[in-house]
Amino acid sequence: MKSQVVILLSVLSAVLARCPADWDHYNDKCFFLSRDNETFAGALKLCEVIGAQYGRVASLATVDDAGTQSHLEGLVTKTSSLEYYIGATDIVHEGTWVWVSNGQTATYTNWGPFQPNNRGGAENCAGITYDIPNGFVGHWTDKPCTKELPYICEMPFRQA
Ligand SMILES: [Ca+2]
Numbered sequence: 001m002k003s004q005v006v007i008l009l010s011v012l013s014a015v016l017a018r019c020p021a022d023w024d025h026y027n028d029k030c031f032f033l034s035r036d037n038e039t040f041a042g043a044l045k046l047c048e049v050i051g052a053q054y055g056r057v058a059s060l061a062t063v064d065d066a067g068t069q070s071h072l073e074g075l076v077t078k079t080s081s082l083e084y085y086i087g088a089t090d091i092v093h094e095g096t097w098v099w100v101s102n103g104q105t106a107t108y109t110n111w112g113p114f115q116p117n118n119r120g121g122a123e124n125c126a127g128i129t130y131d132i133p134n135g136f137v138g139h140w141t142d143k144p145c146t147k148e149l150p151y152i153c154e155m156p157f158r159q160a
């Protein structure tokens, strides 16, 4: 009986330990590119709500290495949107970029030309941008957090 329970649980966890349809699997995470536009705060909230539907803790995407960056770039180029929020903000301390998923300071970055420039003293949220004439090929830009954009959510690949 006990071994049957163990088998059942391992089958169940194998089923749960995957990315839902419409999510993309990369390393230990699932990523989701939204089809709607939200402010940065609205996007973060929706990522959390969407993740909760799967019983997982979701957030805006943490892009903390070149592999993740290049993977997300590949996903963005398959869509019609050229700008997506990722989960970095310097809203607490100007110039210090922090990941909303874990509160860690961003060490890997991929800023585009002259970014972050905090234009107008009011650009505190980061996005991946394709603006090839201006040299942005999946590079990051800082932008006003009130701007409504599509966004990239992440959640753990394995059940939390
Ligand atoms: Ca800023």
Ligand SMILES: [Ca+2]
Residues within 6 Å of the ligand: 115, 116, 117, 118, 119, 123, 141, 142, 143
């Ligand atoms: Ca900027």
